[in-house]
Amino acid sequence: MFSFFKRKPKEEAATAPAQPAAAALTAAAVTPALLPETASADNQPVLSDTVPEQKRSWISRLKSGLAKTSSSLTTLFVGARIDDDLYDELEAALLTADAGVEATLFLLNTLKKKVKDEKLTEAEQVKTALKALLLELLTPLQKPLELGRYQPLVMMITGVNGAGKTTTIGKLAKHLQVHQQSVILAAGDTFRAAAREQLAIWGERNDVTVIAQESGDPAAVAFDAVASARARGTDVVMVDTAGRLPTQLHLMEELRKIKRVIAKGMDGAPQEVLLVIDGNTGQNALAQVRAFDDALQLTGLIITKLDGTAKGGVLAAIAKTRPVPVYFIGVGEQIEDLQPFNAQEFVDALLQ
Numbered sequence: 509m510f511s512f513f514k515r516k517p518k519e520e521a522a523t524a525p526a527q528p529a530a531a532a533l534t535a536a537a538v539t540p541a542l543l544p545e546t547a548s549a550d551n552q553p554v555l556s557d558t559v560p561e562q563k564r565s566w567i568s569r570l571k572s573g574l575a576k577t578s579s580s581l582t583t584l585f586v587g588a589r590i591d592d593d594l595y596d597e598l599e600a601a602l603l604t605a606d607a608g609v610e611a612t613l614f615l616l617n618t619l620k621k622k623v624k625d626e627k628l629t630e631a632e633q634v635k636t637a638l639k640a641l642l643l644e645l646l647t648p649l650q651k652p653l654e655l656g657r658y659q660p661l662v663m664m665i666t667g668v669n670g671a672g673k674t675t676t677i678g679k680l681a682k683h684l685q686v687h688q689q690s691v692i693l694a695a696g697d698t699f700r701a702a703a704r705e706q707l708a709i710w711g712e713r714n715d716v717t718v719i720a721q722e723s724g725d726p727a728a729v730a731f732d733a734v735a736s737a738r739a740r741g742t743d744v745v746m747v748d749t750a751g752r753l754p755t756q757l758h759l760m761e762e763l764r765k766i767k768r769v770i771a772k773g774m775d776g777a778p779q780e781v782l783l784v785i786d787g788n789t790g791q792n793a794l795a796q797v798r799a800f801d802d803a804l805q806l807t808g809l810i811i812t813k814l815d816g817t818a819k820g821g822v823l824a825a826i827a828k829t830r831p832v833p834v835y836f837i838g839v840g841e842q843i844e845d846l847q848p849f850n851a852q853e854f855v856d857a858l859l860q
């Protein structure tokens with residue numbers, strides 16, 4: 509079971525501001541697939557007939573995104589004998605899939621022990637055992653983003669250039685609208701005037717307020733957005749930030765400043781500090797997680813572009829070395845291509 513967003517208790521939700529008309533825009537297209545399969549205490553029942561079809565389509569996109577890794581992992585078990593050659597090939601396949609040395613060795617050693625302890629004799633059994641191990645490794649990364657805990661919930665979105673921050677913010681804003689959440693965006697990418705304008709146009713089209721300034725101080729933009737959200741009773745503030753490399757220390761310091769200034773506008777905010785990672789960056793993704801987490805104490809990750817040449821193993825590397833929850837994964841440019849991370853679905857796609 510997974511939950512896109514956990515909802516507020518009903519009484520609180522009733523006091524939330526009215527939602528812009530555009531919220532209906534994509535509801536039919538995305539809502540059912542994103543909601544929990546069974547409702548928890550404070551969730552509303554959400555299943556509809558369209559769920560299985562939409563879910564299937566998401567799973568097939570995820571599978572085709574991870575097809576390369578999946579085929580290299582799966583084929584090595586076909587008709588194989590359980591010997592050193594099999595383990596060597598598996599080691600190479602995991603490393604090629606970006607799982608990194610630490611997670612690869614962990615998986616191999618644990619697998620060998622399991623094969624011995626459980627006296628497995630068939631390659632297919634070893635594959636099943638590997639699948640179970642991967643699931644165990646990745647499950648701690650699965651965590652839904654909860655809404656309604658704060659008013660507003662302030663999310664700061666960070667990442668290197670081109671990781672997919674702005675696109676992801678757009679997709680998330682639409683999902684939030686569908687879930688009756690009002691949204692304000694802070695155009696904190698003040699380096700590129702074009703980025704600010706792009707977000708402003710996007711906001712206008714989608715009935716999302718965008719706070720932007722020409723002054724060029726992203727911290728001030730973020731502060732204004734939080735103040736505005738508090739005054740209007742807006743549910744969620746998303747603060748976009750300019751892309752930067754972890755090695756650009758002054759720019760990393762700027763992120764820390766944005767975070768501090770947001771906290772001046774609201775105690776405890778930002779409650780979510782997210783890093784957007786391009787799934788194609790391989791082991792460099794791990795370095796990004798480490799650096800941004802050290803600087804900002806990340807609360808979550810969003811991994812995009814798992815539809816390209818991405819290999820997917822980087823999630824295992826993250827799980828083993830810096831297990832920051834993965835809230836969402838993206839497999840394309842459409843809104844419904846961004847979905848909550850579900851370890852079981854992911855492992856099923858990785859080892860078919």
Ligand SMILES: Nc1nc2c(ncn2[C@@H]2O[C@H](COP(=O)(O)OP(=O)(O)OP(=O)(O)O)[C@@H](O)[C@H]2O)c(=O)[nH]1
Pocket residue numbers: 667668669670671672673674675676697703750751752812813814815816838839840841845
């Ligand atoms: N294939 C694919 N493309 C994606 C995905 N997510 C984002 N993109 C594309 O990646 C490109 C960069 O996305 P942006 O949202 O502009 O990235 P950014 O992190 O805001 O970039 P900067 O503003 O330069 O820091 C765009 O062309 C997006 O359409 C995805 O999941 N799959």
